[in-house]
Amino acid sequence: YVNLLFSVLGLVLVVVLSMLRSGSGLFGNMDFASLKALQYVYLFVTGMIAITAMVLPGISGSTVLLITGVYMPVITAVKELLKFNLKMLPGIMVFGFGIIVGIGLSISFIRKALKSYRSQMVYLILGLMLGSLYAIVQGAATLDTPKPALGFSTFSIAGFILGLAVLFGLELLRRATEKKNAK
Numbered sequence: 001y002v003n004l005l006f007s008v009l010g011l012v013l014v015v016v017l018s019m020l021r022s023g024s025g026l027f028g029n030m031d032f033a034s035l036k037a038l039q040y041v042y043l044f045v046t047g048m049i050a051i052t053a054m055v056l057p058g059i060s061g062s063t064v065l066l067i068t069g070v071y072m073p074v075i076t077a078v079k080e081l082l083k084f085n086l087k088m089l090p091g092i093m094v095f096g097f098g099i100i101v102g103i104g105l106s107i108s109f110i111r112k113a114l115k116s117y118r119s120q121m122v123y124l125i126l127g128l129m130l131g132s133l134y135a136i137v138q139g140a141a142t143l144d145t146p147k148p149a150l151g152f153s154t155f156s157i158a159g160f161i162l163g164l165a166v167l168f169g170l171e172l173l174r175r176a177t178e179k180k181n182a183k
Contacts, residue, residue, distance in 0.1 A: 003119050003120055003122075003123040004123065005123075006120045006121075006123035006124040006127060007123045007124065007126050007127035007130065008127060009124060009127060010123075010124045010125065010126065010127020010128040010129075010130070010131055011127040011128075011130050011131040011134075012127075012131070013127075013128065013131065014067060014127075014128055014130075014131025014132055014134065014135060015131050015134050015135075017049075017064075017067050017068050017135075018067050018068075018131075018134060018135040030042075030043075030069065030070060030073040031073070032073055032074075032076070032077035032080070032087070032088045032091035032092065033080075033085075033087040033088060034087075035090070035091050039091075040090075040091070040094045042068075042070075043070065043091060043094045043095045043098060044094050044095070044097060044098035044101075045098060046064075046065065046068045046070045046095070046098065047094075047095045047096065047097070047098025047099040047101075047102060048098045048099070048101055048102030048105070048106070049064055049068070049102065050062075050064045050065050050068075050070075050099070050102070051098075051099045051102035051103050051106065052102050052105075052106035052110070053128075055103075055106055055107055055110055056110060056125055056128075063132050063135070063136075066135065066136075067132060067135040070095075074092070074095060077091055077092055078092065
């Protein structure tokens with residue numbers, strides 16, 4: 001039961017990050033052309049967290065970027081940079097340095113943590129995944145026209161059934177491949 005505290009910690013961490021996201025929290029609207037000092041720090045830390053999430057099993061880095069409200073601003077900044085709008089370069093570089101530092105720090109830390117504290121890490125990861133449901137239900141906060149939060153009026157039963165069908169189809173394909181390889 002003590003390990004459940006790690007699940008609660010992961011859940012609370014994601015909910016707090018969701019509340020800090022751009023446009024609705026402490027860091028304001030994330031515009032790469034005119035970032036403030038605190039926003040550079042936020043971008044750096046977000047890059048570190050996002051790449052760490054990609055190393056963890058079951059956690060998506062893009063989901064972390066959505067949760068923190070940085071996904072759309074980063075995508076927009078990269079598009080603008082490809083159009084040679086160099087005002088975006090400092091923010092993208094800070095985000096990139098965060099990714100590099102995150103790779104350097106997280107891989108060895110996660111390996112050691114999974115080796116020494118496997119059970120606690122699994123519960124923490126479960127908490128992070130459960131917490132991400134909160135962020136998904138709230139929807140993307142960084143769109144110019146925010147989408148409504150997930151509810152019965154915005155839920156698509158057809159999309160849900162299609163998603164289930166794809167999952168079951170992939171599972172059947174995996175099992176068939178395993179049987180074929182076992183022979």
